[in-house]
Amino acid sequence: MPDELKRRLGVPDAVLIGLGAMIGAGIFAALAPAARAAGSWLLIALALAAVVAYCNATSSARLAALYPASGGTYVYGRERLGPFWGYLAGWAFITGKSASCAAMALTVGTYLWPGQAHAVAVAAVVALTALNYTGVQKSALLTRIIVAVVLAVLAALVAACLTSTGVDTARLSVGSDATFGGVLQAAGLLFFAFAGYARIATLGEEVQDPARTIPRAIPIALAITLTVYAAVATAVLLVLGPDGLAAAGAPLTDAARAAGADWLVPLVRVGAAVAALGSLLALILGVSRTTLAMARDHHLPHALAAVHPKFKVPHRAELLVGAVVATAAATADLRAAIGFSSFGVLAYYAVANAAAFTLTRAEHRPARIVPIAGLAGCLVLAFTLPPASTLSGAAVLLAGAALYPLRHRSTARLPH
Template identity: 55%
Template sequence: MRNLDKDEVEPGLQRRLCTSDAVVIGLGAMIGAGLFSAFTPAASAAGSALLVSLVLAAAIAYVNARSSAQLAARYPTSGGTYAYGREVLGPWAGFIAGWGFVIGKIASAAVMALTFATYTVPEGWVKPVAALAVAVLVGVNCLGVTRTAAAARIIVATVLVLLGVVVAVILGGDQDPPLHIAGPGNGVFGVLQGAGLLFFAFAGYARIATLGEEVRNPARSIPRAIGIGLGIIVVLYAAVAVVLLNVLGAGGIAQSAKPLAVALGNSWALPLVQAAAALASLGALLALIAGIGRTSMAMAREHDLPHYFSRIHPRFSTPYRAELAVGAIVIVLVAFLDLRTAIGFSSFGVLVYYLIANIAASKQPAGERLGPAWLGVAGAMGCVLLVATLPFGAVAGGLAMFAVGIGYRAARLWFTSR
């Protein structure tokens, strides 16, 4: 239950989203994250076994999605696994999940802002334009979740059309003989690390669960939206990965920050891939801000973050204080990010988040589960496996940030108890 200050009557979030709204918000979060950011570091890790990493990441994402859908159907409130962890496993488990989501997705938001600017402006303008994009999309989110869904719908539709044209041009081009699409790769560790980095690309469906307090008929709509969104993304990623491997090979993907643009060469369609990348990154950033803001709000309700951030705007029904704070932090971070480390750091935080989700799902009574308990256990084991193989810098940074969060909560509880 949320704790209100004395004499404060706080407005609640409104259930304004239908299933298709939730699907496009999830798609918007996943398309930009995967197609234009994650393939390069994943190919560097997995080599010619990139598709094996993609299949493994997708399988773990599917199990996690089942757990998230099961929990969201039972606890249709804002905050995602932060709320589920508190209900099923206790306050500390919920806090660790929420903290992992917030720090991981703030890193993702910075990556998406920089990706957008990289594709649209000269190098010297990348960071200022990235910061401006964050500020504008925070404003869109603060105006209401229906505006967020409407913007995501336009962005997703446009990006899918542009990608279809780009892939058709690549396939119809006069390319060199195809390279090996699959092979031994860089060993088992490389495949696992590639899967961990590609998991970053699938994790956008969590945005659907964090909107649980704003979706109509959540027990039905959220599981359907998660399943539909993830299914569409798996097909899209696999198709693009096959095309890129066929044209560039794993080495070519690993050496380019813009593999789709490189695959086009000097084609007339090059501006289309630039536009698709820019729009997809904006869509992901829009959905990220919405998800982080609502998880932060849920944590603030329970005083796991300062209660100041729990405030909901009386007119627009949005957690505007939390979203403004998230935007300010992301703007600061755009000046200090390396893409590979940021993606790994994000994957670390989100995999911990899903570790808690899977454990919580496996602990639910049989009547509340969508599948057998062992499915949640398998998902938890998959999360641990991928975390253990992430780049060292990402793991070290993630552990440090979790230490900060745990220390903060322990100190608050100690001062509160005195």
């Protein structure tokens, strides 16, 4: 069929796409604000974020195996909870992840050319949109290279910190310098760095044997990411301490200097830019596929459902997403984009967990506690984010909900 995407991705490529989305700029940027919120409880906040991410990943994996189509939680919410909840999840994903795309693009610009960060960000969006346009296999190949570079840089940083004469294990001791609310806020900020595993599910229509591949790829990618994050956070805390980390503008480069590894600083800067490019690549893929799914159901203009006859990608959706993200990258503030994105992503996963709760034993549902804990965790973390992020995210979500009945009435008689 001309509008069907081609299944090309196996387990290794699916894992690498998930890693490319998760092991991105989040670990380079999220540690310092999380440390300001959680203090010496940073590792506890990381563990809490990982628990919520695990619940979300498990729910997403079971649903993706059952519904291996492009769109991720948009499809799961629609099929399990009704059209409105699917639409709301898709709206949260597209708006939140478009902001995240802009944040990743700005991170690239900040590290590569701080004086022209917005211009570099726009150029990065244009280049990666062009790459995605020519086919998902090339995107997977580039992701493999990016993940290898970033993991090598992070491994070198961890080794330098752990062998430094400035290491002080007392810095890992949990003190009384944080509140429970601060730990929750830190977990919400750190969750931003875990949120890429959904990219595997949103590419469900391009994965080989999705019932087997997706449930294997998502937990593997999440486990690798958690291991890397725990190692990096521990190493940075050992050389900077909670206060030094909280005050750091660029925590990983500051950690390299504190460890006496000045030679590593330019490599960390390059690694941060490459990681952000990897995240941006995977994000554009995911947003365009959700746009495709919503356009197929007429929640967005149906013209966006077109699949390129040669490259077998949703080319109109990709061009639109690229244009929106490029505009945001030219004008947006990095911190505001990250906070807004976090709220949208948590709302998206809340719907995924609610959908997973409806699965039956015959559908290989997860243990009931998993979607319950995931749903509760998403809601709690969303509403303990900084107030500006919560208010702006909730306002956009409510605006999407208000638009639904208008769009639904105008398309109710159209074939799906």
